[in-house]
Amino acid sequence: MENYQSQEKILLAVDCIIFGFDKKNLKILLIKRDFEPERGRWSLMGGFVKKDETLDEAANRVLHHLTGLHNLYLEQLRAYSEIDRDPVERTVSVSYYALIDANVAEGELNQDFSAKWHNIHEAPNLIFDHADMVANAMSTLRRRALTKPIGFELLPEKFTMRQLQTLYEAILDEKLDKRNFINKINALDILVKTDEKDMKSSRKGSFLYRFDQEKYNKKVQECFAFKL
Amino acid sequence: MENYQSQEKILLAVDCIIFGFDKKNLKILLIKRDFEPERGRWSLMGGFVKKDETLDEAANRVLHHLTGLHNLYLEQLRAYSEIDRDPVERTVSVSYYALIDANVAEGELNQDFSAKWHNIHEAPNLIFDHADMVANAMSTLRRRALTKPIGFELLPEKFTMRQLQTLYEAILDEKLDKRNFINKINALDILVKTDEKDMKSSRKGSFLYRFDQEKYNKKVQECFAFKL
DNA sequence: TCAAAAGTGTTCACCGTACACCCATGG
């Protein structure tokens, strides 16, 4: 049974659910396939895993290929292994989700893939089991938004409270109370108020904030630890 | 790039973290390898994935092979893909965790594997990255115990409140208050009190409970749902 | 002067936690 030689090898892929935020809406980045099967349909960005790279490396490579960006925030979700999920050949795929600032990424997209940002609620039908992957990623993103701070990866360096709140509202898909939201965020103690104002959004202008990266990372890492 | 023929295939495996409970302690089931590499060392139960089975099916097959039990509670955790995690050949492994009643399983274990239950805090060193897998599984089990009811899979059909509390204490690794625990469990409304008593544990005897399977499953499934 | 968004505190209800005594029975 445990004879390595006689075992069957399988195609292994990664697929990336790329979430972005454009100051208003939560979006996902999809590509239009220009190869068979399913040419012309929308799909997650993905690729096969090579023998000399880990899954994380494969996902990073694929993401970099599409966006030109390195070191994006990236997290493994789960493996999909239905026998016929890819009609061409048995392929097991591991899904990853990435978080990026959609405004930054917009200009740098690799034109080869006909990639386009889609509003999360207006996404087209996707090939294979990609819709399942997106739903699962969305559910994970929500859980994360409820248990840890989120936003550092999705927002520009400086942002207004309202933008951060809008992001949370987009992820959780519900309206939040302005005052309660601010109190909650302040209690986390991860923001630094700058003395600059964003004058585009209103006459009065609203203060810009930055994340305190160190405190932010500490908060994110809390509740992960476990020693055997 | 997306040419299926030219892609490299990879060995794919599953490894199972099998948690059990023996009325007192939380345990994991480990096997003693009698094949190379690492013959004689302790390891998770695992196996290679075949071309015609899903990961879930592979994990079920492997578990059944070891325990003789079918339809165990089983959940996918994550994929491990470090290049040299298995020194013989590049192998990507997906970890699963299973929950079973250690007392039931004890007698039925397949003798071929020299399997043995180990107290979770007294487990031996494991091969490869199996210790990481166990730590990750433990952390997931704790999170689950805090967000959803747990125990149905780990306890015999009828059990005392104290046994359920002991299980939670073992998973969370902390003492819980008896009264608060009972209140919390009752608030979930998933238990049925039978009129039988367990007379082994004390002179007075303690009532046995059963899970209301329907209500239990409903509670477990809550907070998973998400519609796109 | 008015429209549009920014900013700011308090009250209340509920939940989670701490905590101690009596009960039933077998030996």
Add this chain to the structure above:
DNA sequence: CCATGGGTGTACGGTGAACACTTTTGA
């Protein structure tokens, strides 16, 4: 009759949710 574990209820503090008015300034 006594030792052992089983069973039960209340009081308090803290957290999360509801809620409205004033400020600024460009047009």
